[in-house]
Amino acid sequence: MTADPEDHRNPYVARERILRTAYELFSRRGIRAVGVDEVIERSSVAKATLYRHFRTKNDLVIAFLERRQQVWTRDMVRDESERRGSTPDEQLLAMFDVLDEWIHSDDFDRCTFINVLLEMGPDHPVSRAAIDCLEELRGIVKERAEKAGLHRTEEFALSWHILMKGSIIAAYEGDGEAARRAKIMAADLIEQHRTPDGPERVPAGSKAGGS
Numbered sequence: 482m483t484a485d486p487e488d489h490r491n492p493y494v495a496r497e498r499i500l501r502t503a504y505e506l507f508s509r510r511g512i513r514a515v516g517v518d519e520v521i522e523r524s525s526v527a528k529a530t531l532y533r534h535f536r537t538k539n540d541l542v543i544a545f546l547e548r549r550q551q552v553w554t555r556d557m558v559r560d561e562s563e564r565r566g567s568t569p570d571e572q573l574l575a576m577f578d579v580l581d582e583w584i585h586s587d588d589f590d591r592c593t594f595i596n597v598l599l600e601m602g603p604d605h606p607v608s609r610a611a612i613d614c615l616e617e618l619r620g621i622v623k624e625r626a627e628k629a630g631l632h633r634t635e636e637f638a639l640s641w642h643i644l645m646k647g648s649i650i651a652a653y654e655g656d657g658e659a660a661r662r663a664k665i666m667a668a669d670l671i672e673q674h675r676t677p678d679g680p681e682r683v684p685a686g687s688k689a690g691g692s
Contacts, residue, residue, distance in 0.1 A: 492533075492534070495526050495530050495534070496534040498524045498525070498526065499520060499524045499526055499530075499531055499535070499541070500541075500544055500545065500548060501524075502520055502523045502524035503515075503520050503524075503541055503542075503544075503545050504545055504548055504549070506519065506520060506523065507542065507545050507593070508545075508549065508590050508593055509590055511596055511600055512542055512596075512597060512600050512601060512607070513600055513601075516538075517531065517538050517541070520541070539606055539607055542597075542607045542610075543606075543607055543610045546593070546594070546597065546607065546610045546611055546614055547610075549593050549594075549614070550614045550617065553593070554614060554617060554618050554621075557579060557583065558576055558579055558580070558618065558621075559618075559621050561575075561579045562575035562576045562578070562579050563575075565578060565579070568629070569625045569626070569628040569629035570629050570671060572625055573622065573625050573626070573629070573641070573671065574664055574667060574668060574671075576622075576645065577644075577645075577648065577660045577661070577663055577664035577667060578660075578664070580645065580648055580649065580660040580663075581660035581661055584648075584649070584652040584657065584659065584660055585657065589652070591649060591650075591653050592646065592649045592650075593611075594611040594612075594615050595611075595646060595649070595650075597610075597611040598612070615642070618642065618645075619638040619639065619641075619642050622637070622638040622641045622642065623635060623637070623638040626638060626641075626674065629671070630675075631671065631674040631675060632674050632675070632676060632677045633674060633677075634674075636674075637670065637674045640670055641667060641670060644663040644666055644667050644670070645663070647659075647663065648660045648662070648663035
């Protein structure tokens with residue numbers, strides 16, 4: 482493809498085209514399987530244009546993760562579940578309704594943040610960005626748990642996130658009912674955290690990894 486001659490005069494347009502192309506390729510095929518040259522060709526920009534906006538592939542991947550955070554975590558999971566529930570409890574459980582619809586849509590592509598961690602390893606620079614994205618989701622859950630008056634909200638958010646991640650992986654394995662099964666367990670989890678006494682705590686010193 483021929484590079485767009487408007488690249489210099491429309492830097493925002495060129496950057497957005499690169500990012501949209503990278504978003505589609507990375508979310509569908511992963512990070513390692515997609516090279517910069519393919520992004521350049523598919524987005525119809527000059528190589529110099531891409532490197533003017535993204536100095537390295539890592540920079541491009543981090544920008545992709547930031548876009549994914551907005552599209553998936555905030556616009557879809559957070560905002561849509563908030564619209565569907567009138568109370569914090571309902572908004573928490575609605576997260577699994579949103580996941581269920583996503584799982585059954587043409588846009589289902591597993592969890593990008595988990596994929597990055599598995600592909601790149603936890604010590605890679607882009608993995609740190611993926612972990613930060615996952616921590617934001619747990620923060621949303623924790624905030625809703627606090628508004629619902631639940632106890633041990635940090636533990637609650639970690640357990641809740643396990644149910645969310647597990648339902649996504651199970652769905653990718655072929656369990657189309659995974660999010661609905663997880664929602665039932667999530668309702669039980671809410672009840673367990675309504676009182677100060679509840680499920681056994683994780684031993685002191687244990688670390689919760691991001692996914």
